[in-house]
Amino acid sequence: xxxxxxxxxxxxxxxxxxxxxxxxxxxxxxxxxxxxxxxxxxxxxxxxxxxxxxxxxxxxxxxxxxxxxxxxxxxxxxxxxxxxxxxxxxxxxxxxxxxxxxxxxxxxxxxxxxxxxxxxxxxxxxxxxxxxxxxxxxxxxxxxxxxxxxxxxxxxxxxxxxxxxxxxxxxxxxxxxxxxxxxxxxxxxxxxxxxxxxxxxxxxxxxxxxxxxxxxxxxxxxxxxxxxxxxxxxxxxxxxxxxxxxxxxxxxxxxxxx
Amino acid sequence: xxxxxxxxxxxxxxxxxxxxxxxxxxxxxxxxxxxxxxxxxxxxxxxxxxxxxxxxxxxxxxxxxxxxxxxxxxxxxxxxxxxxxxxxxxxxxxxxxxxxxxxxxxxxxxxxxxxxxxxxxxxxxxxxxxxxxxxxxxxxxxxxxxxxxxxxxxxxxxxxxxxxxxxxxxxxxxxxxxxxxxxxxxxxxxxxxxxxxxxxxxxxxxxxxxxxxxxxxxxxxxxxxxxxxxxxxxxxxxxxxxxxxxxxxxxxxxxxxxxxxxxxxxxxxxxxxxxxxxxxxx
Numbered sequence: 328x329x330x331x332x333x334x335x336x337x338x339x340x341x342x343x344x345x346x347x348x349x350x351x352x353x354x355x356x357x358x359x360x361x362x363x364x365x366x367x368x369x370x371x372x373x374x375x376x377x378x379x380x381x382x383x384x385x386x387x388x389x390x391x392x393x394x395x396x397x398x399x400x401x402x403x404x405x406x407x408x409x410x411x412x413x414x415x416x417x418x419x420x421x422x423x424x425x426x427x428x429x430x431x432x433x434x435x436x437x438x439x440x441x442x443x444x445x446x447x448x449x450x451x452x453x454x455x456x457x458x459x460x461x462x463x464x465x466x467x468x469x470x471x472x473x474x475x476x477x478x479x480x481x482x483x484x485x486x487x488x489x490x491x492x493x494x495x496x497x498x499x500x501x502x503x504x505x506x507x508x509x510x511x512x513x514x515x516x517x518x519x520x521x522x523x524x525x526x527x528x529x530x531x532x533x534x535x536x537x538x539x540x541x542x543x544x545x546x547x548x549x550x551x552x553x554x555x556x557x558x559x560x561x562x563x564x565x566x567x568x569x570x571x572x573x574x575x576x577x578x579x580x581x582x583x584x585x
Numbered sequence: 586x587x588x589x590x591x592x593x594x595x596x597x598x599x600x601x602x603x604x605x606x607x608x609x610x611x612x613x614x615x616x617x618x619x620x621x622x623x624x625x626x627x628x629x630x631x632x633x634x635x636x637x638x639x640x641x642x643x644x645x646x647x648x649x650x651x652x653x654x655x656x657x658x659x660x661x662x663x664x665x666x667x668x669x670x671x672x673x674x675x676x677x678x679x680x681x682x683x684x685x686x687x688x689x690x691x692x693x694x695x696x697x698x699x700x701x702x703x704x705x706x707x708x709x710x711x712x713x714x715x716x717x718x719x720x721x722x723x724x725x726x727x728x729x730x731x732x733x734x735x736x737x738x739x740x741x742x743x744x745x746x747x748x749x750x751x752x753x754x755x756x757x758x759x760x761x762x763x764x765x766x767x768x769x770x771x772x773x774x775x776x777x778x779x780x781x782x783x784x785x786x787x788x789x790x791x792x793x794x795x796x797x798x799x800x801x802x803x804x805x806x807x808x809x810x811x812x813x814x815x816x817x818x819x820x821x822x823x824x825x826x827x828x829x830x831x832x833x834x835x836x837x838x839x840x841x842x843x844x845x846x847x848x849x850x851x852x853x854x855x856x857x858x859x860x861x862x863x864x865x866x867x
Contacts, residue, residue, distance in 0.1 A: 332703030332704070332706065332707065333655060333703075333707055335703070336655055336698070336699070336703070336704060336707060337655040337687070339699070339734075340654070340655055340684055340687040340696070341687055341688065343687075343696060344687050344688075344690065344692060347692060347694075360735070361699070361734050361735055361736065362732050362733070362734060362735065363732070363733045363734055363735045363737070364735070369799065370732065372799055372800070373731040373732045373769070373800060374731075374732060376731040376800070376802055377694060377696065377731065377732075380694055381692055381693070381694060384693055384694070385693070417690040417691075418690065418691040418692075418693060419689055419690065419691065420625075420691060421621060421624075421649030421650075421651075421659065421662055421685075421686070421691055422621045422624055422625045422649070423621070423693060424625055424626060425625065456628075457626075457628050457629055458625075458626040458627065458628040458629075458630075459627060459628050460627030460628065461627060461628060461629075461631075461632060487627075488628070528628065528629070531629045531632060531633075
């Protein structure tokens with residue numbers, strides 16, 4: 328293709344995209360001239376098929392990824408945020424899996440209520456766990472069988488889906504209610520303050536479990552690759568470390584030892 | 586080597602059907618897999634695809650290759666497609682004759698192009714590069730379109746035929762899209778089908794659409810309409826038989842209902858004279 332031909336096609340595609348991004352604006356005369364025949368109203372109606380589909384598809388993706396948030400905010404408010412997000416963050420990837428990844432940060436910038444921001448963070452973590460690579464977990468009933476000398480250097484390999492979050496209890500409680508189908512109205516928060524939650528996937532099942540703060544700190548240290556001894560050293564005396572490990576191994580949070 | 590039997594019937598694989606597929610394998614010959622749903626993920630989607638591909642032949646069908654775009658060809662995307670093909674043993678890689686992104690922004694729609702010589706040169710060069718990267722012929726589908734451009738050296742089917750001639754690519758004829766675009770732009774879908782280079786067509790698509798007072802929209806949210814079934818019969822007659830895939834992307838019914846709908850394609854008596862069976866397109 329000649330350079331002028333390529334430039335002409337690129338110019339056409341740019342003006343077409345602009346018309347899709349801003350359906351409320353009239354179609355640029357330069358684009359209108361290049362669209363074949365029929366009346367201006369027909370051309371407008373046909374271009375609207377593309378522009379409406381663009382926004383609707385991306386808002387639908389957000390609604391699918393953030394179902395609990397949509398329920399918490401209710402339809403109109405969710406749609407208001409979603410359309411602003413679509414305008415602020417055009418898709419830069421051929422795959423829509425990643426499109427909504429910046430919504431929690433966007434909501435924070437937009438000064439959305441904290442529990443809405445945290446609910447979005449929670450749902451994003453679940454989506455990421457869903458898409459994380461699969462690695463076979465260590466069998467929970469097999470002892471680690473490490474010689475004592477190895478504890479100082481041994482590192483547990485953590486399931487790649489594991490994410491640890493500090494969230495407002497209101498967000499976590501809302502999500503639990505939403506999963507139960509209690510979407511008639513936002514339940515009153517029963518708990519104040521923050522909670523720590525680990526999100527993970529084993530096989531094809533998503534899991535989430537609340538953690539004590541010390542347990543969350545320990546698990547974070549293991550995720551960062553700290554050796555076992557060094558990670559456990561910071562746990563307060565008397566903490567039920569053995570019980571935590573038993574639960575985490577039962578949940579499939581570890582896939583091996585280095 | 587990659588061919589599916591001409592009478593093969595397949596469905597677009599949708600996650601809402603996983604449980605039904607694994608509980609009782611449906612009476613289907615293959616699945617068409619939406620490529621992007623299984624790319625850039627390492628999780629559950631790929632594990633589900635592995636299980637489906639153990640039981641059924643699959644073909645890949647994408648929506649983001651930006652075949653007629655003006656941004657650089659996304660070679661990472663093509664490499665990942667190849668990796669996905671190797672993983673699931675897909676017989677073909679398909680996408681659409683359209684553009685989907687510009688200036689790095691993905692529009693996630695199948696957008697129309699002018700059917701002129703300059704665009705043909707451009708698209709043919711890109712298809713050749715894509716095929717070199719994929720090391721196989723690319724299968725291209727005719728999209729539904731709602732506007733067309735004034736610059737025209739070809740009509741759509743003429744453009745596709747010229748593209749096949751220049752690149753050796755294969756075609757996926759979406760019969761519903763022919764009908765939708767035919768209505769929207771005032772061309773005769775039967776004539777369109779009669780001019781297809783059928784030797785290069787690998788499979789056919791069927792789907793439902795929505796009718797508005799001024800145009801039809803390719804929505805994939807309802808059953809195939811009688812007029813599209815008649816066009817499908819004509820396509821089978823003209824091609825000598827090609828595999829058929831039924832697509833459904835919204836208001837997705839249970840798997841058994843789609844399988845039952847698709848069985849109608851088996852009942853097309855391919856030896857019946859075209860004129861008598863067609864009875865014109867509504």
